[in-house]
Amino acid sequence: MQVRELLRREARRVELDPRGEPVLRGEFLAMGLEATARDAVLAAGFKVVRAADEGEALGIRIVVLRDTRRRDAGRAMQALRAAAPGAEFAYQHLYLPAGPAVPARAASPSAPPPMLRVGLVDGGVAASAVRGMRVERLGCDAREIAEPHGTAVAARLAAGARGTLYAADLWCGDRVGRATLGLVEALGWMARERVPVVNVSLVGPDNPVLARAVRAMVERGHVIVAAVGNDGPAAPPLYPAAYAGVVGVSAVDAKLRVLPEAGSGPQVDFSAPGVVGARMRGTSFAAPVVARAAALLMREPSPQLARDVQRALAARAKDLGAPGRDARYGEGLIAAD
Template sequence: MRYVIAALLTLCFLSGGVIPRAAGQVALPPVGLPDRGRILPGLPDLAAEPLTVAEDKLRTLRLDRIAALVRRHPDAIERDARGDPAVRGVLVAIGVDTAMVARARAAGFALIDRERLDSLGLDIVRFRVPDGRSLARAQKQLARLLPDAEVDVDHIYFASGPGGALPGAALVATTGAGGGAAPLGLIDGGVAAHPSVAGRVEQRGFARGAPTASEHGTAVASLLVGAGAVQGAAPGRRLLAADVYGNDPAGGSASAIARALGWLAARRVAVTTISLVGPDNKLLAAAVAAAQRKGMLIVAAVGNDGPAAPPAYPASYRGVLAVTGVDARARVLPEAGRALHVDFAAPGDAVRAATGPASIERLRGTSFAAPLVAGRLALHYPAASIAAIGPAITVLVMEARDLGRKGRDKIYGHGLICGDCGR
């Protein structure tokens, strides 16, 4: 029965079954199978806690993490109306013309800059909030002033696994090796010069001080394309790594991620991993949708804030493949967050990854599950092509080992990918 439905799914893709929603995001057709810093540390002790106790701890940790970030960098970061962290005093907008810019300026919103992302067909405009006005109040005012534009704050996104910056660590450099297939994409911190990824990673910075090597970015990169001491899910492939953090206190912003997606789309990347989590954002949603229309498949972690946390983005966007993590017994991690949908599970506990120029560690978190799924997907989807999405996803679904309730479920999605990877 699985094979019959998978064949029907392929026909759906090949007959134009990529369905845009109102916001323009590409939907993967439904698979009708039967039923340190900003980083949340690993939490193995939660497995022994009652569910309600674990959820309370995770909720407290999430709120404390946001409060600590704002407290450490009050000049760079403030909260929006929902309490989420964002770049202080900055609003981002798309769909803005010259007359709108003049209208905003007349109301006290100074133009910071305007950037065209040709590969995504997006114009991003950043405005400075008038002095003495809160971000929340200013957003409402500018949205009323520019009703035909999409106005939002510049939210900040957190890495969904342990691993901070590596000041002074050497960055990996590319030599152009890695075969003829399209490179994979990574949006994260910078990648250190570990032997497992040497010669195959090209990096670009999208925040102040970037690219700067980080443990988290290095780990995810090694799990994607590592070969040798750390074996990735797509060993030996080329990787384009976009560092959206650098040493910027307000790194990891929606605008930085949007610019990174623009770079990757311009380079015709077919599969991109984003192991970052945060709230829904109009600019980020538009950038994801535009990249999808270019044929890019985006794989994102659901985060480590627990099942009671708000839905994680970009994992929750339509068409993004949301990945959760499991332990060695194929049980979902108790700290695994949630998205509006979960598509696949992969190993997320004691995963062996590079963490610096000469270090390998066992790591825990959904961050390290996502690249395993992305790497396997890239083997079936070597070049960006809308027509090839259906067959590639079908093969990945058929590869998954069913977990939990029979068929697709809300916890494990279609099941476990790359179950022996990272061990």
Template sequence: MPQHTPEKFFTFRRGLVLSAAAMIGAAPVAAQLGVPQVAVPDAGDILRSVTDDVADLESRAVEQVGRLARQRLRTIDRLVRQNPDSIDIDINGAPARRGELLVMGAAGGDVARAQANGFAILGETDIAELGFSVTRISAPEGMRLAEAEAALAALMPEADISADTLHFTQGNLSVAAQTGGAVPTGGSVSVPVGVIDGAPGAVVGAASIKGFATGAPAASNHGSAVASLLKTTGIRTVHVADVYGTDPAGGNALAIARGLGWLVSKGSRVITISLVGPPNAVVQRAITAAQRTGVVVVAAVGNDGPAAPAAYPASYGNVVAVTGVDRRNRPLIEAGRALHLDYAAPGADVYALDVKGRRAKLRGTSFATPLVAARIAAALPRGGNWRRTLNAQALDLGKKGPDRIYGNGLICAGCARK
């Protein structure tokens, strides 16, 4: 649990008990010094009160975790029910594009065997920039996605098969002012940064924007906030791959893979992804291929709480996984988890621009992620090891050294706070 770990509770409990003991012992000392005494409650009452307070805090933290888990399940259920023609549930219970499967590495006779069993070839998507292609296959008429996925896996035992799973943005905005601050036009960091998200509004802008979903590019509040955070932290060139558009099944795996390929072709040396979804073979292949070109991929751990499944793409190997903290440097209670954690950054009481250019107050690991990406981009031109540079900048919080709550420490502590 990111905010209320057992060791933190034990430390907190010890602190309260010691404080209580100090209060109890103060009365006789005060009497010896001739200082007027203050009525001190019975020691047993104080310790019982302390225990009750800590137990209540633990209980509320556990309830918050449970609430986030239930909310996540309700969101998925509502999404599927509202979009029955576009979205279904895959074999692992994750939402995905309805009736469509993604295949890589099928053997020679596999496709013919699949077609003989009612599957149809929808097309081949070549992601040339990353050196691989994906075959899109539709499920037989009337077959649910999960059933089709299992059947196709039996027909293509050597292939990588996955549903076109969906990924979700990880933050909230509330408008703080009707007018926004100016977006910097000449940042100090020359390294281009790519964004996988929705498109930014015209006020925020980007060096280039390309759509990878129906109706894209379509300006969004989330994409605007991420792009403006990069610009206000010094990034001169921002490229944005819009993987949402107006598509109910936007944020899908194939769109993300295609967007990654395009961002690599645009020369992006750092790519920030404030989206969360399940593990997916196509996205993993794309990220691995992008990393081989020297690109650093940075991703959010999500806002579904510590009881949620591990977040992807943050959990893929060598992806820089980022969590968020509030103004007092406490981990966000809603922060999700990844299989590893690299850094924390401000994720509450952070300000950026919305789609209309208005100043908005932000909360979520979505908005911590571009702050870390910007610091990595700033470190790259200096040569040497960018990770060593960031570790030297990081504020060590929690346990000494790297930990599961703050990773290697807090980056960009004062960024976007004003």
């Protein structure tokens, strides 16, 4: 539904790749594009828009290309790979929220609030929903452009805590948003700020540029927690949740039954409550429960500590479904505190 609506409203800016995934029309990313390959790409009808600095913090050199011949996404990609087979090319995929949302209210804790230092890559966050947290912003010139999904996820993540929320806004009020490069930039910002745990309640396809950024984060000891998506148990895995080292989260209802629309497979590491009231439902709202639990155990990124935290979460999880780890619940339930 999200993709169809996006295509209907933004057909000039958005198209589908050969697998039916939404991408920015006519724009591509390149890694390992040396001088000879660049000349070949130019001769094939592409122009270099810019050398992107979004991946610099993670050690990734990216070039943004545009197709001057206005080919469809698949044919343009074929032309790029034929012109420069030694380079690596990617679409500018769009990553969409893993669940609808309504604006959320700040939690009112009854116990002394814990301290958190945690990151969020999503839409804009209303500061009023995370009272007690200082909000550091990336995007939109650091302005608050609140959006329901980002605000609802942030409220689940903060849940009355104090500390700092690093919030990267990929949309800034625009329906299309920043696509792959925006997500990479957000992860690079989290790396520079040494944010130990980052929640990503967004889903999309595998992308080599995003894969490299995620791998760099995991190797540096950051914990990335991501929603597995709401395309159903038979759907192919969604990313970034399905990348190695990412903590993928499914969702359960109030009776601890996995949501029928939740993704399933080896990418599911944990499950958490994903139904909030009558209008918030999905893995988007389960992921921040697990991210919060991890952030309470980490103050700085560390490869060893990241492994320890994931083991601690597995030991704490309540086994649901088939005994032991399974494709629907993962290691089990992490309850909201």
